[in-house]
Amino acid sequence: MKPFNHTNAKSVKEAVKELGNGRTTVIAGATDLLGTLKDYVLPDFQYPKTVVNIKSVPGLDFIKEEDGTLKIGAVTRLADIADNQIIKKKYTALAQAACSVATPHVRDMGTIGGNLAQLNRCWYFRKPDNRFNCLRKGGKECFAITGDNRFHSIFGGYKARTTSCTMECPAGTDIPGYMSQIRSGNWDEAAQIIMNVNPMPAITARVCAHFCQNGCNRSNSDESVLISGVERTVGDYIMENSGKFYRVPEKETGKSAAVIGSGPSGLSAAYYLRKAGNKVTVFDSKEEAGGMLMYAIPAYRLPKDLVRRYIKILEDMGIEFRLNTTIGKDIKAKVLEKKYDSVYYATGAWKRPVIGIAGEELTEFGLDFLVEVNKWMEGKIGTEVIVTGGGNVAMDVAVTAKRLGAKKVTLACLEPRDRMPASSEEITRAEEEGIIIMPSWGLSRVVEENGVVKGMELKRCLSPWDKNGSFNPLYDENEKITVNAENILMAVGQKVDLSFLEKKYQMQLNKQGFIDVSEDTQMTSRLGIFAGGDATTGPATVIGAVANGHRAANGMNNFLEVEYRNVYLSTTEKNNKIVRFDPTGVTNTNAFKLKELNSGNRCLDKEDSFTPSMEEADTEARRCFNCGCYAVNISDTAPALIALNAKIVTDKRTIDAEEFFDVKIPGNTVLAIDEIITEIHVPSPPQGSKSVFKKFAFRKTIDFPVVNCAVLTGGESPRICLNAVAPKPYRAFKAEKSIAGKIINEEIAEAAGAAAVAEAQPLKDAGYKIQITKTLVKRALLETIK
Secondary structure (H helix, E strand, O other): OOOEEEEEOOOOOHHHHHOOOOOEEEOOOOHHHHHHOOOOOOOHHOOOEEEEOOOOOOOOOOOEEEEEEEEEEEOOHHHHHHHHHHHHHHHHHHHHHHHHHHOOHHHHHHHHHHHHHHOOOOOOOOHHHHOOOOHHHHHOOOOOHHOOOOOOOOOOOOOOOHHHHHHHHHOOHHHHHHHHHOOOHHHHHHHHHHHHOOHHHHHHHHHOOOOHHHHHHHOOOOOOOOOHHHHHHHHHHHOHHHHHHHOOOOOOOOOOEEOOOOHHHHHHHHHHHHOOOOEEEEEEOOOOOOOOHHHHHOOOOOHHHHHHHHHHHHHOOOOOOOOOEEEOOOEEEHHHHOOOOEEEEEEOOOOOOOOEEEEEHHHHHHHHHOHHHHHOOOOOOOOEEEEEOOOOOOOOHHHHHHHHOEEEEEEEEEOOOHOOOOOOOHHHHHHOOOOOEEOEEEEEEEEEOOOOOOOOHHHHHHHHEEOOOOOEEEEEEEEEEEEEEEEEOOOOOEOOOOOOOHHOOOEEOOOOOOOOOOOOOOEOOOEEEEEEOOHEEEEEEEEHHHHHHHHHHHHHHHHHHOOOOOOOOOOHHHEEEEEOHHHHHHHHHOOOOOOEHHHHHHHOOOOOHHHHOHHHHHHHHHHOOEEEEEEEEEOHHHHHHHHHHEEEEEEEOEEEEEHHHHOOOOEEEEOOOOOEEEEEEEOOOOOOEEEEEEEEEEOOOOOOEEEEEEEEEEEOOOOOEEEEEEEEEOOOOHHHHHHOEEEEOHHHHHHHHHOOOOOOOOOOOOHHHHHHHHHHHHHHHOOOEE
């Protein structure tokens, strides 16, 4: 084992104090802990530096009955519990469970507290030398989903941590959560989960870079789930049923907020501010609301009618739009900030940056081109065009120029092909349309004759970043090439224009020249004034803008002292984080592809792709692994204590045994890092009741359970609890309901066994556990009538 400090605690208080120091664990019987340490199961950051012995603490080893309650000290040996005559007679299931643990030698050492708190079992998690960095260890995936899972859960996984797809999403969308609802046919719940963090999924699904698909664990075995396609179907469903999801708030707060800019960040903030009950007014200098959504993203990617429909929905919620209104010209910031209780600046980044190359004044700004594309191309059909930049805007510029009739379009960017900021879909689209992409080339100078553009001289870019990862291009000045072109469209960045603010109302800027804001609230250097979107980050993604618009709305609501919590609890969260997926979907390697127009039928004003049907989205959602932990809790005493309605007493609180278990990293209980089990309380069973524990293992001794089961019958409320079939002990409520008020017989016991597994959803190798579970429940119930 790795070295660690060892102390003998003299009191519970002393042990708790040691635990509070971090990287500390307690040891009692050591039957589980020493093996874990010896085999180097845990990663270094979870390996304890200090081990505190609590067997040295007086008063934690006892068995007694007081006032109708059985009380057992936390370090009481399992052997003593198994041999205790009172427990054998009145609390039979607990005695049987304790007697079933491993071997007599282990029972002589093991304690009831340790048996409850032991780590779950999974051979990937428990593999010596920490060979599998799984979810429980802070990794990204559960290897059992696609690996050997014969001893794993048959009742779904447990959401041990935030999934990698959600972590990749700037908005933090619970992607597995809404995929699960789709599989269950709950489209309204799926919609609500997305709208927790994103009020415009029909839009983002079409234009988002979908970093989430890069984080999808499915891509480790075949292809990622087409999250963008599924989100698009849900988004269109939301738009078609807008009355369900966009409602006028029931209660007005009496507070007012102004949003400057109607791009994705402004629209996001406006939605969440209005949903909280605030009066919201959105200002924009353009003729139509939508910002970049309306003016910069081509209609073949984002239909403008869709944006207009969304604006109308927001208006129906009570959000007011004041268009053709320029702040600083039509209304001063001073007047604005005095009139409204809080202001959010989401003015975007529309200003052209100066690159500093010779002849730059002869080039065109790519964003201006997209805004007035048809006017710009007049008289330029058949010309050669070069586009500079490697992001989605550059791709839009290049494809748009090509579709408008440019003879040849060449795109040059600093980044290497595999690190271009544009999404892979947009790069593929550009190449399909005949765009020539030249990665790793930087701008040298504009080639011109008497003020007429002839082309662009490029120089080789060895790396756009320095050794620290900062943007600082390194060029080879000896390798240059000239690309002929009559028109040069610059799409290498955009700047923020804050000239509309009077000097007194200026906000602090960061080193990049963007508005400096709090990461948590989006508040600027001025109290009550917030900012977000491209004005604070520079050109970024639509979903990133949506996310900080949401964050700003939360910050503004807090500032305005508006009590509002925009959280919709999904069924997954309501049901103790248990997550399920369709096991048959694991073998479905046929990832869905969006249906698109062929290249010959593509144009500027018609969308290139089609929304998947609800049936297609459902099929693709079934490919989602719903990445949870499928390791099982194998405590034998846990189901017995839950069946007997016991309580776990710690140094801080008393917890129902059923609520004691939770899959944390890496533990499996609700215990805080500085909390210790001190005793277990078991109420006297109802008069005339009887409890039984049954266990199936491949060997009667030594082995951990494949399935175990505890039942309590004879009272008004029978209880049946299973273990080793799920990440935490599993109450078989349907089985309990099937026997409530009935006299147990062969037929009823068999029906209860079937009811116990009614919601089973086994992994591919664990199906055999269903029959074992049914049989154990039946046998346990029949034993109660002997």
